[in-house]
Amino acid sequence: MNKQDILQYFDKYHSDRYKAYSSSIMSEKDNYFFMAKGDKEKNLIIFAAPDLTNKFEGENLEEKIADENKLAIKKCYLNHLNLSLLREIFPHLNPSFCGIRASFGTGDRLGIATPAHLQAFLGKDIFPILAQQSVREMARTERNWQKVLDDAIWGCFEAGYEGPFGADADHVKNIKELKEAVDCGFTMFTVDPSDFIRNDIEKLGKQELDQLYNQIPNCKEIKKLYLGKSYKVNGKELIFDDQSLKEIIITYSEALNHVLRCYEFLTGYKKEKFDLEISVDETPTVTSPLAHLFIVLELHRRGVDFQNLALHFLGDWQKGIEYIGNVEEFAREFSLHAALSKSIGGYKLSLHTGSDKFSVYPIFSRETDSFCHIKTAGTSWLEEVKVIAMKNPALYREIHRFALENFEKDRASYNLTTDLSRIPNLDEVSDNELASLFKQNDSRQLIHITYGSILKDKDDRGKYIYKDRIYKVLFDYEEEHYRELSNHIRRHLVLLVSI
Template sequence: MKDQTDRLLREFEKLTNRRYQSYVESIRQIDGSHIFISKDAEQKYLTIIGKPGLCEKFEGKKIGKIENLDVMVCPTSHKNCMTLKTLFNLSPKRCNRKTSFGFGDRLGIATAAHAAVAKKYDIFPIFAQQSVRELSRTQRTFADALDSAVFGVFESGYDGVFGADADHVKEIEDLLKAAHEGYSMYTLDPSDHVRDIAKMSSKETEKIYETHPKRRELESRYVGKKYSFKDAKLIMDEEEFVKIFVTYIDVIEHVVKCYDALKGVRRDFDLEVSIDEISTPTTPLAHVFIVEELRRRGVDFQTLALRFVGQWQKGIDYIGDLSNLENELSLHAQIANALSGYRLSLHSGSDKFSVYPIFARYTEGNLHVKTAGTSYLEAIKTIALRAPSLYRRIHKYALTRFETDRASYHVTTDLTKVPDVEKISDTDLVKLFEMPDARQLIHITYGSVLTAKESGRYIFRDEIYKVLFENEKDHYEFLKNHMNKHLNLLNA
């Protein structure tokens, strides 16, 4: 079989005068035909050396014959992606491991490197993972994100199952868009429905509580209830219940509506409930209430993202007292273990290297971690290495956009700690990515950089993709090394 494949590739090189470079790892065979990824000097293609009946399933250009087989060079289009998914069972699936990891790929060109890393670990990888916010800022769609992930999986030769996460979705309309594309996981973000009672007067809190139509029913269910865990005994007294009820009751209602909408169009999917993007850490009793009330309402969720103590800023390590976090994680893990049936999820998981061993230890590996922006940073790091003049332009533009773009993030970035990029040598530019404030400058302004236009043309976007295409080996190596660091610390 290998001899036949090698012979066909040699013939393909002769036929095309070595115009195309083949990704050998991507080669898959079906019914005597070979399908693989190749590239020329400008872009990648889905390439087929196959029987006419198979070739007819794809859109592309027939360029000749080899041993009575048609040779086609096809675009990496949505239609061809759909055909690939059908032929090789490359549709995203539900999680089937205790440890899952969301890689995230804002540019849509990192999955092949992510998949090469995932092969080495006993994890369930989520390759297509994009939030509505990220899609909006990069001018992509759920279909784009999933297609690029599938082609990346195909390119890498990864043959395991993987998931696709419609991340941090707030509106039912967006859930249904992702469902239409066949996503296997949906992360609900009901943060807009959380009430911050620290900013409310006691009268406001009391009025909401006393006038809520479900208050009496839930009060009778929860007030006075006792919970025993390995290291703690908790009791839901009335004062605590009022705080939890007012804070989270609208969250529960919103999640139920979203879940019911999904169940109307999808029969089988993983659900995550995320309450991490709020200012108030989730108390143990709030954790219990959310789980029990969602289950009572019939919501079948697989992962739960809490708001843990400390600061979980984008693209940098955890900020806070690790011993305090360890105590909190221990109790939350005990609650999840006792209530069972779901795993704890760590958001803003990029680069939280000091936290991973603690999180993995207390959850015993029953966990989910999300990353996204850190892969974008590795891409721009490649730009700094191979196209320093382009990086300098990106850096300067990011400085002009930072104050606007930071509005939707909880960060303490101090731009005065970011060195003057004009005073740094070309060879030292990559050292900026070791500095938390410089990392956040680039991380947070990704949308502005990727969509900036002048006279109707992108200022940076096309150049970024061109440099990364021409320096793909460096880009992939940066990604692999960085993701390996994450997964090694998670003991995956």
């Protein structure tokens, strides 16, 4: 029997209960594996010798003789044990190292978006980071590193994807979190040292600055390395004078020490090659080209091998909406950052809060010659809730009203200019017009930042009020879900014009 025979047989005898994803079928010798969708869940289906199927958890559907060999047909659960066995058989289901090439991260808060994300990448020479979640997101979605990675890999299997992909443990702040992510098989680690970056430099007087500076170990040795040094970039001269150097050292020295500690842990603990991203974007301090230069030179001097650097670029980078700021000013300053990166070499620039920043993608791509990383997350969640609005307006109205009640509480950890008064009165919006709310910035941010409250809310009996119904709608309308989401992510990718 071949793959076609297997699918035809399954369709003939089991199509009353299951629909096979024909693109998912894979074979190893005379053993066949594919995914199928039932009324309420998806399953791994195995046509194989009983000694192999017995290793997987599930229930036997039937046994048959094919080509004089005994075959068991087993319906298996999409759990971690079964996925681990599948990854041993098919190594392409394991995440891998990306390195210095164009890459794009697709955060997936519900864990069901990967097949749609992969559709968006078709024909694009961009390395997909398909498993990407931050510690904050996992706390709000009640997921963990293993669940995030497993969901993405099951999505790869469903889609029949056999190419490379990465797994990013995003915005990790300590070694405990790094260890957990390494143990689960992540291949990329975004170290966030923002807790160690000083944001009060502009408020301090000269005496206070000098006092802080003199408390920094090796400050004089560091000063000797950079004071008076000048670097020409794009026709502009960057000079470390006494004042600017002191301020930069005070701002970033402890953060760089933290990055070094994390890097030393990773190199000692993780045996396989990994991508390292340094993120200094989640701080009020805009990263100047001079600070960028210092950060990179110091990391290299200390032996830190990193692939991506996420800076706080000029402008206002808010969640789920377009870039706010003067695009021409951004382009001028970013050209310096990009030129610095090219001049020093060995790493690429990364854009965080990259969702829906369509006006800056062409600039980012052009100035970096496409050697960049873009990170998105909440925009996929927004597209999924938009599908809820399209297919179950009553449920969306419940979610919207609940989000309004929780917005002030949930906005505390975000930089936002959302004005709830600009959101149309829901009672005056028809069912057919609900999806248009996702074209309005305030409505988008309302749903974007309240995702944790929405997904975690339970009734008095401990039953989820919204979460299970959200999953059911997206399960029932999977074709629409995948179409809307892949089209939206594709819109991001096509604007990376030179990729």
